Amino acid sequence: MAGIRLQHLAHSYSRTPVGADDYALRELDHVWAQGGAYALLGPSGCGKSTLLNIISGLLSPSQGQVLFDGKEVNALSPQARNIAQVFQFPVVYDTMTVFDNLAFPLRNQGLDEAQVRRKVEEIADVLELGAALKKKARNLSADEKQKVSMGRGLVRDDVSAILFDEPLTVIDPHLKWKLRRKLKQIHEQFNITMIYVTHDQLEASTFADKIAVMYGGQIVQFGTPRELFERPRHTFVGYFIGSPGMNLIEVQPQPGGVGFASVHLPLPADLQARLASTPAARLQVGIRPEFVQVREAAFDDAFRARVVDVEDLGTYRILTLDLEGVALKVRLGEDRVVPVEDAWISFPAQWLMLYADDVLLEAAP
Amino acid sequence: MNKVPNNKAWWLVLPVFLLVAFSAVVPMMTVVNYSVQDIFDQSSRYFVGADWYRQVLQDPRLHDSLLRQFIYSGCVLLIEIPLGIAIALTMPTKGRWSSACLIVMAIPLLIPWNVVGTIWQIFGRADIGLLGASLNQLGINYNYAANTMDAWVTVLVMDVWHWTSLVALLCYSGLRAIPDVYYQAARIDRASAWAVFRHIQLPKMKNVLLIAVMLRFMDSFMIYTEPFVLTGGGPGNATTFLSQTLTQMAVGQFDLGPAAAFSLVYFLIILLVSWLFYTAMTHADKD
Numbered sequence: 001m002a003g004i005r006l007q008h009l010a011h012s013y014s015r016t017p018v019g020a021d022d023y024a025l026r027e028l029d030h031v032w033a034q035g036g037a038y039a040l041l042g043p044s045g046c047g048k049s050t051l052l053n054i055i056s057g058l059l060s061p062s063q064g065q066v067l068f069d070g071k072e073v074n075a076l077s078p079q080a081r082n083i084a085q086v087f088q089f090p091v092v093y094d095t096m097t098v099f100d101n102l103a104f105p106l107r108n109q110g111l112d113e114a115q116v117r118r119k120v121e122e123i124a125d126v127l128e129l130g131a132a133l134k135k136k137a138r139n140l141s142a143d144e145k146q147k148v149s150m151g152r153g154l155v156r157d158d159v160s161a162i163l164f165d166e167p168l169t170v171i172d173p174h175l176k177w178k179l180r181r182k183l184k185q186i187h188e189q190f191n192i193t194m195i196y197v198t199h200d201q202l203e204a205s206t207f208a209d210k211i212a213v214m215y216g217g218q219i220v221q222f223g224t225p226r227e228l229f230e231r232p233r234h235t236f237v238g239y240f241i242g243s244p245g246m247n248l249i250e251v252q253p254q255p256g257g258v259g260f261a262s263v264h265l266p267l268p269a270d271l272q273a274r275l276a277s278t279p280a281a282r283l284q285v286g287i288r289p290e291f292v293q294v295r296e297a298a299f300d301d302a303f304r305a306r307v308v309d310v311e312d313l314g315t316y317r318i319l320t321l322d323l324e325g326v327a328l329k330v331r332l333g334e335d336r337v338v339p340v341e342d343a344w345i346s347f348p349a350q351w352l353m354l355y356a357d358d359v360l361l362e363a364a365p
Numbered sequence: 366m367n368k369v370p371n372n373k374a375w376w377l378v379l380p381v382f383l384l385v386a387f388s389a390v391v392p393m394m395t396v397v398n399y400s401v402q403d404i405f406d407q408s409s410r411y412f413v414g415a416d417w418y419r420q421v422l423q424d425p426r427l428h429d430s431l432l433r434q435f436i437y438s439g440c441v442l443l444i445e446i447p448l449g450i451a452i453a454l455t456m457p458t459k460g461r462w463s464s465a466c467l468i469v470m471a472i473p474l475l476i477p478w479n480v481v482g483t484i485w486q487i488f489g490r491a492d493i494g495l496l497g498a499s500l501n502q503l504g505i506n507y508n509y510a511a512n513t514m515d516a517w518v519t520v521l522v523m524d525v526w527h528w529t530s531l532v533a534l535l536c537y538s539g540l541r542a543i544p545d546v547y548y549q550a551a552r553i554d555r556a557s558a559w560a561v562f563r564h565i566q567l568p569k570m571k572n573v574l575l576i577a578v579m580l581r582f583m584d585s586f587m588i589y590t591e592p593f594v595l596t597g598g599g600p601g602n603a604t605t606f607l608s609q610t611l612t613q614m615a616v617g618q619f620d621l622g623p624a625a626a627f628s629l630v631y632f633l634i635i636l637l638v639s640w641l642f643y644t645a646m647t648h649a650d651k652d
Contacts, residue, residue: 104564108560
């Protein structure tokens with residue numbers, strides 16, 4: 001068991017990287033504390049799997065260090081790092097039985113047969129593979145094979161960390177939820193550091209205490225699911241998390257705030273000061289569809305918008321509004337009255353985020 | 366929808382039917398025809414029933430060459446299959462060297478049988494051959510034309526040289542089809558190199574190995590040209606394999622009846638052994 005620290009880590013698959021685009025991972029520093037349940041969330045090709053393979057030692061980084069409990073492990077093989085990893089597609093040893101598959105990592109470690117039997121039966125029980133233990137692994141369904149794959153990762157309880165690379169991709173939806181719960185239970189029971197790679201925000205937030213969102217080879221935000229939702233530190237986090245994603249509107253600086261077309265959005269004085277001292281090529285405001293205030297009639301300092309479309313998604317509705325030529329998504333509970341043609345909307349100051357070149361701009365603390 | 370019965374489609378099967386009939390069934394039936402008759406000339410023929418079969422099955426000359434044939438094919442498989450696997454495992458997987466290796470490996474496969482026989486006949490000659498003369502220079506008494514053991518070794522080495530590439534190339538293609546993630550998982554599981562071979566590479570190569578074993582068995586069991594050119598079946602009858610015995614019988618002595626009966630027995634042996642290999646390998650580790 002170990003805390004994992006990444007220092008100045010970067011990786012390029014090209015032997016002679018020139019620009020930033022040649023890097024699958026841009027330089028990053030990060031700490032995964034011992035015993036945490038983490039998710040690594042991001043779109044395909046953002047460098048998630050690369051990062052995971054560097055942590056496990058399957059890949060050697062082009063620069064920087066990987067430290068386990070403060071000790072550099074760059075030169076160590078996955079065996080020496082004592083890490084378990086579960087891959088996206090099931091890997092089973094075809095000719096072995098399920099029991100032998102699960103026992104394989106333990107036997108390679110040199111455990112005696114009584115211990116092996118106890119551990120394998122324990123894990124088979126957790127994953128509900130008990131009935132299949134005597135079957136040849138090749139005759140299993142894809143679901144079961146992936147469970148065996150996961151079982152081989154979970155069966156060793158002395159590992160530094162367990163890494164999951166989108167392990168539930170091939171699993172049936174109804175089983176997915178169950179297996180995620182199982183993983184969480186195992187995590188609570190054994191207190192092992194777990195890093196779970198996924199591109200599914202729901203999967204990430206149900207599994208992990210803290211989520212690292214990756215984009216373009218960088219970790220753009222690391223925080224609890226709630227933090228990612230309420231205060232996205234990067235426009236990508238705003239857009240990627242939530243359904244639908246955050247509304248992002250390009251704005252220009254104006255005296256006392258920012259604005260677009262005839263809409264003026266005031267900013268607190270300290271943020272104004274910060275904005276004035278930050279050179280930015282591109283300025284955006286962002287607000288979650290959940291946080292936009294909507295009424296059928298004018299109120300306070302509300303803006304008037306045109307209703308373009310209403311989507312009924314059962315428990316809630318998504319309104320598409322047109323505010324001075326800018327499209328906005330708004331999420332309304334099913335009990336709310338839906339405005340027809342015109343809607344009056346306002347943006348509560350606490351939920352209105354300001355982004356300079358895609359990065360959240362905050363008043364200096 | 367109403368189904369309209371139209372049996373004209375059967376005509377579409379006719380070309381295949383004719384092709385198979387003329388390429389396989391008709392020639393085989395002629396052989397069957399010969400095998401149950403004693404034919405002296407066009408007008409005098411006698412039906413002899415199973416007499417020829419009884420005769421060939423009791424012929425000690427055939428027993429001897431059948432035994433030799435099994436030993437030969439067994440040796441070929443025992444040497445070429447493990448050697449082919451070993452070569453495939455050591456071949457480079459990427460870059461220019463892998464292409465170079467593939468080409469070098471393919472060369473022996475492109476050489477006609479009788480040329481292979483001739484190459485080795487000259488190569489192994491004790492007086493002028495590079496191999497034969499060198500061995501004798503070193504003080505090793507080597508003469509494939511006179512010593513039974515030397516003849517056998519030469520015939521085997523020739524086949525290994527000619528055909529191991531086939532096994533290696535088949536295994537190589539099987540190995541390339543294994544996704545990297547299997548090797549990664551094995552590293553994570555601390556599998557030894559032997560375990561990787563035993564539990565990942567070998568099972569994944571099974572299908573190509575099946576093809577390799579069948580091809581090498583059938584080919585080596587029917588071998589004719591190379592030993593005929595190299596040793597002529599000698600010294601004595603030491604390297605006279607089944608098809609050479611058969612040819613002597615059919616063309617040399619013109620015993621068409623026994624030769625036909627023997628051909629069919631030969632065919633059935635190959636069919637039976639191939640079926641045994643196939644069944645053994647496909648059912649080996651079913652539940």
